Amino acid sequence: MRNFFKEFKEFAFKGSLVDLAVGIIIGGAVAALVGSLVSDVIMPLIGMIFGSPVNFNDILLGEIRIGAFITNLVNFIIMAFILFSIIKMINRFKKKEETIAGPTTEELLMDIRDELRRR
DSSP states (O other): OHHHHHHHHHHHTSHHHHHHHHHHHHHHHHHHHHHHIIIIIIHHHHHHHTSSOOOGGGOOBTTBOHHHHHHHHHHHHHHHHHHHHHHHHHHHHHHHHHHHHOSOHHHHHHHHHHHHHHO
16 A cells, blocks of 8 residues: 555656646636636627627527637637747747757767777
């Protein structure tokens, strides 16, 4: 039983699992923020452009709630743009780290070996 808890502790507190949990929490917060931005700011502005403030969720096309779909579509586009921007920024930082890091230990050892062979 003690071994089980030790294994669980190692699993639960690995960096990748903790990073995943933090990512999920931040993702939920960003999703709520984007949802509020779309429903409370963007959609009323779009409604005013078309005449008067309109609750897009109430717009129907026959039986279909097309307004709710449009709201969710705008949410998706904004979230996709935010995620794309974040991933692009992370990749840029990784590239900078790789160029700053310099040669690895293996590369240095191979250079030394090659130099010794030449002599």
